[in-house]
Amino acid sequence: MRVLVADDERLMADMIGAGLRRQAMAVDVCYDGDGAVERLGVNRYDVAVLDRDMPGRTGDEVCRWLVDAGVTTRVLLLTAAAGIRDRVEGLGLGADDYLTKPFAFAELVARIQALGRRSAPAVPPVLECDGFVLDVGRHTALRDGRVLSLTPKEFAVAHVLLRAAGRVVSAEELLEQAWDEHADPFSHVVRVTVMTLRRKLGDPPLIHTLPRAGYRLGPAA
Incomplete structure (x- = not known):
């Protein structure tokens, strides 16, 4: 999942x-609304976490820009305003969710994951293929019941x-x-990461390389 975080409180954003x-x-971070619009216009994000009260172009204005531009990125607004009227107003702008500061980080993660599952097409929280089970909510991976220790990448x-x-x-x-x-x-980071993931998954091979095309996960064709 690719996420954009925009908050003028730099320490908070980082x-x-x-x-x-x-x-x-995969997370990109910026500290103002102009930077958020610039990145949203170039990259495809599953979720954008926007501080509602940024100076200059606010989170509200970025949210309106997304709606007007027809961008399908899900939006989570962050704000210190906790009143019902504030929440209703934020959701009325086209935001998909709303979280008040201060917040528990675990709740933020859960809300982002939930928004990611609402992308089109919808993605279930647990994915499985040929004995390989990936539980995104619990952040666990198994192959034929064997626990896999995967790096974040x-x-x-x-x-x-x-x-x-497939x-x-x-x-x-x-x-x-x-x-x-x-x-x-231009680096080999994708190839190296796929290679180490393939090795951890073990036999029978589950990730297949198609020369000049890419990678496919599933049983051998």
Whole structure:
């Protein structure tokens, strides 16, 4: 899942970003509404976490821009305003969810995951293929009942491949969905991560490489 975090409280934004990356999400962070619009216009995000009270272009205005532009990114607004009227107003702008500060980080993660599952097409919280089970909510992975110790990037790549449901996924698509904007598109990071994930999954092989096309997760054809 790829997430954008926009909050003018830099420490808060950086802490949220670091925490979400530990949950195997690809996260870009910016500190104002203009930066959020710039990134939303270039990258495809599953969820945008927007501080409602940013100076300059506010989270409200970014939310309106998303709606007007027809962007399908789900929006979670963050704000210190806890009144019912504030929540109703925020949701009325087109936001999908609303969370007041201060908040428990575990709740933020759960809400982002829930919004990600509401993307089109809807993605179930537990994905399975040929004995490989990935539970996104619990952040666990099993192969034939064996617990797998996956790094956040391996978990993210597995999630993208399982979501594809047997479709071939290109290296470029994996880079876009599992890494943030700072990833080097000319590096071998995708190939290396797929290689280590394949090794951890064990036999029979579950990830198949299609030369010049990408990767497919599933039983051998």
